[in-house]
Amino acid sequence: MYTLIKNIDTARRGEFSTIHGTVQTPAFMNVATTAAIKGGLSAQDLEDIRCQVMLCNTYHLHLRPGDDVVATMGGLHKFTNWKRPILTDSGGFQVFSLAKLRKIKEEGVYFASHIDGHKIFMGPEESMQIQSHLASTIAMAFDECVENPAEYSYSKNSCDRTTRWLKRCKAEMTRLNGLETTINNKQLLFGINQGCCFDDLRIEHMKEIRELDLDGYAIGGLAVGEPKEEMYHVISAVEEYMPKDKIRYLMGVGTPGNILEGVKRGVDIFDCVMPSRNARHGHINTWNGIINIKNAKYLLDESPIDPECDCPVCRNYSKAYIRHLFKAEEMLALRLSVIHNLYFYNNLMEKIRNSLDDGTFSVFYEKYVELLDTRI
């Protein structure tokens, strides 16, 4: 249940209560695709870096270890020992990212497993069943994330199909939540807006799905190659048709600058692989921009990644040491970098919330919207 605490223009400060606790928004969800943060972070680590929501993936967990296994183990919370909310993505993004390995039909999508090539079918019902087995706090609707650019006619057909799939998702989720054997029978369902970069499709689709009175609404299919101005335009275009009393999720976004733009346009929650993936590749967020810790200039740099940061990494280690760990291919390099970057994102959201609380969001936005995405 979403409560809007405060509005500053279209920006929203709110909170979202679930059976696994309350999420202060705007918030960033930390991506743990296979029920683990890549780079070697545990649920305990996530608590330490002030993560509010963990995000896992339906497709990946269905393949390994199998949602039946997770269900037998008591659901994702018990399995991972993460106590707070978990959002599971539906597999819709894999319809996009595994494009070479799948075929889309009305009933659903046929995948060839990226692991061993065996055939997998996933439709709205299957996705809901898997997510019910995983027992996440929030299930995402099974959608098609369309590539960009896409033809208008293709986008429209896909969008219509995603709406039909959403109705099937809702029906199946209602059924599953009514079963006695369901681990989490309060599982929430978020719908996903699609429509590529066509305003009329986006708006029409949003109007249709808001009628379904879901627990939250996501904007999907963005940050898939379109210019960022186009992404911001789509968010603004669709925002006014999103229910005010429901949480809004911008899927897969993004850079700190993208997040500030999203918050400004009324988005409540975000997720993105960038902080963790970039960390693994040595690209580290700081309050002065992005550094590449592997660069030779840090060879003898005894200062922390960011003197303004009070994360466990910045309090204890120098740039020179972390650079060395990368060069020596020590896995601690990945772990420390991921801890820092995710802390940075979680901390960024906290600062955004504080600035909304005390009315200084526009100052915060102006100061950081460009700076944080700049390479230094």
Added chain:
RNA sequence: GGGAGUGUUCCCGAGCGGCCAAUGGGGGCAGACUGUAAAUCUGUUGUCUACGACUUCGAUGGUUCGAAUCCAUCCGCUCCCA
């Protein structure tokens, strides 16, 4: 003491008369990454007054229109026989 090899750009290692500034790895340097098939991928790595020029393949001298590639001597290393 006798015999057989071998010496290549930061390292390993191809090349055995012109298409060689010299394959391929490694290392170095840099870049990309947005609901994670991603501890991955890409570029670059002799010098310069840079679509051309110059200096390199143990050293020196030679053969040739032309040599990292052939010859001679020397130096270093390796192996075998005594």
